[in-house]
Amino acid sequence: MSEQNRRSVRIDRSAAFHVNALGVRCDPFPLTFSLTTAGELRTIAATAAGATELSDVLAALGQAYAVVLNVGTNSFLDDDLQQWPLSRIAREQGVDAVAYDIRWAASRYWSDDLLVLPWAELDRLLAGWSSYDIEILDAPGPLSPGTADEVALAVNSQDLTTAMVPAVPGATLYYSGHDDCYVHLETTDPTAPLRVLTRLLALKAGAVLLAEDEHVGTVTVVEPPADLVTGLLARSDHWLGSVARTSPTGVTVSLAVRDRSWRLGDPVPELLPYRLTLDVPRGTWVAAESGPGC
Structure with missing residues (x-):
């Protein structure tokens, strides 16, 4: 996916990240992504979409x-x-x-x-x-x-x-x-990990924007550019994400590397060092990294 092929995704209140929650406290559902490769077959387990x-x-x-x-x-x-x-x-x-x-x-x-x-x-x-x-x-x-x-x-x-x-x-x-909510995908297409993780990041950001304004029925979010998501996939096949912060103009999705796929009941760690911030009016994403050893 080139920069020219980035999509604007329309997200409404039926979005999985918006309607699903975890436990009796109704905590926000995490973004999870896990890739397994066997020969030409790529298998992805993910939430939430x-x-x-x-x-x-x-x-x-x-x-x-x-x-x-x-x-x-x-x-x-x-x-x-x-x-x-x-x-x-x-x-x-x-x-x-x-x-x-x-x-x-x-x-x-x-x-x-x-x-x-x-x-x-x-x-x-x-x-x-x-x-x-x-x-x-x-x-x-x-x-x-x-x-x-x-x-x-x-x-x-x-x-x-x-x-x-x-x-x-x-x-x-x-x-x-x-x-x-829960995604299981098998495909022989090598672009699948990039396409799916890119979409999940946009969906997570959009769901947060919907949650902040109950009067808004839909939001449109530009997907992050391919180079940012490719960088994540080069680091790890397993990711967990949440929202680090929001501002009047943007949303930061924070991510952490995992050593295996996420399972329901797994805690969300306090430190999520990889951050992708969406500037909503500009439609731009910026990557940053923080935490011990970074």
Whole structure:
């Protein structure tokens, strides 16, 4: 991503960093990022972002079509409080997706339909509602009924502790989201770590701006430049971040290196020595470092 390709991200009050909190004290959810590489496969575990906040990132990493399945939601329920099939949700959202009934391959209790649609339609499919579980893969083109069956069987018979992409025919990307907060991403695209961490930093800063003014419905944040984020990735594959301070014109996201991926319940350390400060009016980010030995 060059400086010219930096994006302005529109963040609203449904953002994962804004609506999620930790524990009975409702502490702000930390920014977490962890990268594991095995051959060409890169696996990222991260918080906090929902599928809608990453849809354009996934589209940039994936092949031409998105494959959506195993969605759990309370946003579309019938009179018996049963979730609508994905095909019905797609029709309600005005999305012209191809649907395949995969109840025969169900191993997750909400399995019903598998949807195939161009990535450009994913935002429309997900607009205005939330999921507590969702799985998305990529595909090079529309799926035949036989290939759709193969994908459903591969996904729903796979041990979730092992990599998904190598098991799914034709896939180069797999995304699993839980509670519109927890991110699990597998991809063969080497730009994925940069794209995901860049987006998380923008989302964290934007959520803070929303929290400071309850009358603001949305904010627009410019993503940090690639060189700053590349510098972080060169230092470590594992990061944890919080907000160090805010000012009338900006937000500072503070970060610390970890030796492993973050787990729910892990404390946020007092010292977060790496700092990225966003000047909101100017749309500029500045990096700094502090703390013992720095």
